[in-house]
Amino acid sequence: MPDAPLLHVEKLDAHYGDFQALFGVSLSVGAGQVAAVIGANGAGKSTLLNSIAGLIASRTDAIRFQGEPIGTLSAFRVVQRGIALVPEGRRLFPSLSVEENLQIGGQIRRPGPWNLKRVYEVFPVLEERRHQASMSLSGGQQQMVAIGRALMSNPALLLCDEISFGLAPIVVRDIYAHLRAIVAQGTAAVIVEQDIGQALAMADRVTCLQEGRVALEGRAGEVTRADISAAYFGV
């Protein structure tokens, strides 16, 4: 299937015990494309990313990656297929140094352009601080480690969960400038973000979730602020 999208999510349901968080969510991302997923707190954005990353089990054919069903794969197998998640809140390993955090991201040895040297070229400050405890860095630098750690697995698809969370606006702009440069080199991305402006500025398509359902889907350039406001707030 030469025309199959890189990632195809179709009618995905997700549950936490008895609580259903996603209701028939569909999403497609082509190779090298960027999809933005926006929505209010509790809309199901992180649940969607966690399902794609394999942290939440789903129906086997609800998620297809490079044409293969991956819905029931464990997270450690999903990353081997080429999907890397930058988790919400960065979630660095506190007992590992900056460099060890990056190295562990690359330990699956998936072939590709990203390695320690390349990550340090993109984020030079991390090389200066490579032996420091990861949690001693500033929030922005920790986010760079989290992104670098995900890139070390040489993903074809990068999932970014609220990478602006808790960061000053100037730092957010810097992080997104780096992210734009990274995706410009061919890595596709799904960006979950509450900072709608940042997300829309680099997305090809946008999906707005509301209470676990897709409330709006379209080309980023064609969706108006009014459409988004209506979908976001359900008015």
Place this chain on the structure above:
Amino acid sequence: MNWVNTILQGVLVGGLYAMFAAGLSLIFGVMKLVNIAHGDLIVLAAYVALMATDALGLNPIASLIVVVPVMAGVGYALQRGLLNRTMGDDILPPLLVTFGLSVILQNGLLEAFSADSRRLQAGALETASLQLADGLSLGVLPLIQFGLAVAIIAGLHWMFYHTAIGRNFRAVSDDPRVAQLMGLNNRHVFAMAMALSLAIVAVAGVFLAVRTNFDPATGPARLIFGFEAVIIGGLSSLWGTLLGGILLGVVQAIGAEIDPGWQVLAGHVAFLAVLAFRPQGLLARART
């Protein structure tokens, strides 16, 4: 000189206690699992050594070549086949399952080997000693045992901080959910940790069997000594485990010197004192 001798003997016995404790500390550190069957696994290793020496005619120390890989294999299979199924946010299921495993091991060994006390014979090595001064000599076997304990702790420390598997252990310990996102199969990492723990248990079991009599009911007391050494030293602190083992050995030796009936009691009192005044252990921050 008598007291110096007592303390030195206590230090050397402490090496064995540190070996009992190192595997416990490793498992708790990596996967927050409290292995109630740890003492019985030490005794199982002693019986495996007994079978290896009987069947292959090996010296007990040489039997480590067989016992260590066998116990490591048992550890891997035990974790993959049983204990991984109990792992989760609740620490109670693995606690209960390892308690059950303890009962099964004791009764299985009783069925297979009877309640008779056994001991491994190490020949001339058992009585060999180094004379340091008049009235002060150290047994060669306890010295080897202590040296091995230090080597094991140092080796574990090196492995934790300078190898990929050690990095994986720390990552899984920090955040098992995110560790999976790095391509780590937590079930395999946990099983590797248990294999390593039981490889250490194998060494402890062989030295226990050479040093003293053992029978199927010996395990729980070894578990308690291991726990006490871990708590005295500090949870998840490897060097603390060695210090805890040494302190426990020295306190027990001093207790025995005062009155033979006080040996074990003195160790328990020291353990309770640490719990009361420094519950985080003496070197709790050593690994952080």
